[in-house]
Amino acid sequence: MSSYDHFSYDTDREVYSAARARALEALLIKKGVITGSTVDKVLEYFKTEMGPFNGAKIVARAWVDPAFKAKLLDDANAAIAEMDFPAGMSGAEGEHMKVAENTAAVHNVIVCTLCSCYPWTTLGLPPxxxxxxxxxxxxxxxxxxxxxxxxxxxxxxxQVKVWDSSAQIRWFVLPERPAGTEGMTEAKLSTLVTPEAMMGVAKVKVA
Amino acid sequence: MKLQHNLGGLEGLGPVVFQKRVFVQAWEERIFGIHVAMMALSNHLDKAIPQYPIKQVPTTFKDFWTWGHLRMGAEGMNPFDYFRLRYYEKWLGGISGFFVEKGYITAEELDAQTALYLASGNLANAPLPAGGNAAIDTQVVRYLREGDSPKGAYAGTAKFEPGMKVKVKNVPPIDHTRLPGHLRGKVGTIDSVYPDAYGYFFPTSDGIGSPMPVYLVSFDPQDLWGAEKSEPNSIYYDDLFEVYLEAV
Structure with missing residues (x-):
């Protein structure tokens, strides 16, 4: 086994961390820092309102609507604000977004070498x-x-373009629309788009 | 010099583990939620763009906590631990340490509570306390919806224009930086100037803090890594604060 294997830890270490995290949360509730439902509310928000399902809809719209695509590439936040999403698409970690378009000639990939900057409102939380x-x-x-x-x-x-977010802009990739999707509706197209495709480490495939 | 500031281009690491999950253990979600709540209840938010009425929020949290604080903690870690520990293990250590250091909880009570959950032998059934003032949660969700934009007023004009060559300064980073180490001393080209000036949560010793122009700068990988160590037909872009750049 590699000495650098992130996902197979001894059970004791996981049990200790689980107890520690729960102890911290319990004490913070008891001391009035947060409530008994704060953490659940945060997690629910990312399960139901802000996640990669938003980005997938944005990508599908850009594939079917050239005027929207042009606006998305020019001013992502303004373009996204025109769509029917829950309030908050320019909220935490989505305040200033930019989109890089994949074409037959250019492939984009995003990274954050200093930490894990990621466009939460459109892509959710980073894998x-x-x-x-x-x-x-x-x-x-x-x-x-x-x-x-x-x-x-x-x-x-x-050509490969690598986009490193060291300042305040959060990037995501507009993947190429795959061949064989000509007759698909926008809603159907959005089901094909994965988080990895919007980060540039996968292509969109027809299922 | 900190390894955490100089990850870009590090060799010998082997393949990337393609783990697509956001959380690999249930407890990781809890520490993530705590960090978000701390950012949402931070005492600087009355000065943030939505001017949150943070002093009226009935939380006992009275400190300044942002991404900058979390990152600075991670950057200050022993670099071997930084690699050894999983992402949210680092958060758990940093955030627990913060609450102890600031006196919200004591190390003894955290240890005792941890032992209680461990001794029960059944973490899943050991209940968390319920209740609390709902106005706290209202502020947390409002923060998620409205954010904490770093946009700010800047009286000057941008020093550089698209097409200009710029050199990345080699300023000492000390505790925290937003300048990737692999760019120090390298020459790039201004691709564009962002329309707004951006600040940072707090002043760093290497010069960011108050709003300033931010540039999208392109680099030829050969200039960063040398011809032998770089791949052909590729461009690397980074968003850089003006204070990190100088004219060539």
């Missing part, structure tokens, strides 16, 4: 691989090699 120091360290120098590991093989003629 573990995105927060992994190995991904963050490697994708800036060898994006093609990393993409290959993720199952995306790019033609040498395709």
């Amino acid at each position: 573990y691989w995105f927060k992994d120091p190995t991904f963050r360290a490697r994708v800036v120098r060898e994006p093609r090699a990393v993409l290959q590991e993720f199952g995306v093989t790019l033609d040498p003629a395709v």
Whole structure:
């Protein structure tokens, strides 16, 4: 086994962390810092209102509506505000967003080498691989090699653009619409879009 | 020098573990929620763009807590621990330590409460306290919806224009930085200037804090890593605060 294996810990360590987190939450409730339902409310918000299901709808709209796509690439927050979403699309970690468009000639991938900056309102919370120091360290120098590991093989003629968010802008990728989806409705198209495609480490596939 | 400021380009790490889950253990969700609540109840929010009435929110939390504070803690860790611990293990350590250091709880009561849950042998059935003032939760959800934009007024004009070459300064980062180490001393090209000036949660010793122009800067990977260590037909972009850049 590799000495750097994140996901197989001894049980004691997990049980201790679970008890510690619960102890902290219990004390914070008891001391009036938060309430007995604060954490549940936060988690519910990301399950029901802000998640990658929003980004998928934005991508599908951009595929079917060229005027919307142009606006999205020019001013993402303004374009997203025109869609029918719950209030808060420019809320926490979505205040200032930018979109990079994949084409036949350009493939984009996002990263945050200093931490884990991510557009919460459109993509939800970042998956573990995105927060992994190995991904963050490697994708800036060898994006093609990393993409290959993720199952995306790019033609040498395709230019790779890596977007590192070190300041206040949160990036996401507008993936290419796959062939064979010409007759699909916008709603159907949105079901094809994965978080990984909106981060640039996967292509959208027809199921 | 901190390894955490210099992850970009580090070699010898092996394949990326393609774990797509956001949380891999149930407890990780709880510490995430606590961190969000702390950001949403932070005492600086009366000066944030929505000017939250934070002093009227009936929480006992009276401190300043932002992403900047969480990141600074992670950057201050022993770098071997930074790699050894999983993402939310770092949060659990940093956030528990903060509450003890600031006197909200004592290390003894945290240990005792932890032992209580461990001794029960049945974490899932050991209940959390209920209740509390609902106005706290209202503020937390409002923060999520309205955010804490770093946008601010800047009286000057941007020093650089699209197309200009700029050199990234090699300022010492000390405790916290938003300048990736692999860019220090490198030359890039201004792609664009963001229309708004952006501040940072607090002043850092390397010069960010009050609102200033922010640029999208492009770099040729060969200039960052050398011809042998870089891949062809690729561009690397980074968003950089003006104070980190100088004219070439």
